[in-house]
Amino acid sequence: MNFYALIPAAGSGSRMGGAIEKQYMDLNSVPMIAHAMMVLAREPRLSKIFVVLSPTDKRWNNYAWQGWEERIEVLRCGGTTRAETVLNGLQAMSNICAADDWVLVHDAARPCLPDDMLGKLLDEVADDPVGGLLAVPVADTLKRAAADTSNGARAEATVPRAGLWQAQTPQMFRHGKLVEALRAAGSDMTDEASAIEQLGLQPRLVESDSRNLKVTYPQDLELAGLILGKLNE
Template sequence: MSSSLIDTWLVLPAAGIGSRMQADRPKQYLSMTVKGVTKTVIEFTLDHLLSYPYFKHSNIASAGFYKAIVVVTKGDPYWQEISTARGYDKHERILVVYGGSERCYSVLNALIAISQFENSEKKKDSDPSWVAVHDVARPCLSYHDLDALFSAVEDYPDGGILAAPVRDTMKRGGITESTSMTKSKVCSVIDHTVNREQLWHALTPQMFPLNSLLDNLQVALADGFEVTDEASAMEYGGAKPKLVDGRSDNLKITRPEDLTLAEFYLNNF
């Protein structure tokens, strides 16, 4: 492992409300039962990633994460309850940052907090830190994929992301008005078929040098660029992040049926 990856921070944005889940609480606080253990989605994700091997100043392939930044809404009662019950509020490797109005601003708040922490705590001659941003609603991330991502971005300053090649036929939609004898309505129709060669589903984690991601994200947001993920901010700044082939079961819990599917995957890992 390159010395440039010795200190890699994990950022877990968890300030969203997950409206498409149609649940009584944000999706990260819904419960799953895996191998007889019932916890919330955020607990499964956080516990799993903090258990990823971390050995400071080593040369092994899996360096793990130095500390985790959990980004939550200020006054979030669900996080406060879980944090107290599980001892996250006293965990030496967990820091909490308040989120922004959108995910990109939540990530920005986390990056600024990390930068401030390092300026106050780290020696000036220490190696530059990296940051890995992971969707908290992706609890099925495998250590094998993490190993592959760490290895792929070693000594590659533009960083990289986990991604899955598109397998299905892809359609570009359009909007049209459908009229019948009784009513008319707007509906989606196929505009054309998209060539799926070199078309990828972006997954997480997305891993970049801390300072590069912070600078590029700030510039992109200041310019009014629509930042859809961390890689898009890096791309806006001219970087070409690596695409690292990841498992397709690294799904993001978005709809009700995804929760059941995530439970199935985790119970069969």
């Protein structure tokens, strides 16, 4: 049994509104994706890190990814959605990965994954029959917006938060089962656990915290920089 990581990095990050793709935006003097790769590369149990790029990506070769050459393999087979990119990457990995090998899918836009959280995921899920993911129990009160937005967004109801968790990455599943799940689910899945759930399986939730944020909007970049500064002290 081996452990591999897969980083889907074929998107444009349109909500960031930048001139370049989100994964290449500068974060503490290096591209954002470099931080995601660094924490994975420090974990000795991971045999290889696969980065799935768009076939038309022209920025990757502009950077010197020094020190990681032996740990990283680039796959230029990204699709138009996250699910397509992950599935294409998994299929391209199939000449290396066995069906029972673990694959940890991690967002390029989650640059602040603490080392101990990654280790905790591996420790708790390695013997799980289904797989699992990092997640955070929802603490805030949740509101459902009304469908009619002609007079601005209006709260229609309060959603009970008991039992609700916010999904993060990495999400860790067996290679063969994840391929099966994504093929069955279609291209609109926003995370791997959703596809696994559609097979009738229940992924394990491994408690994480808010440091492992996803950079989605411009203001998130500043916060990520501050978190990385504290993690690297």
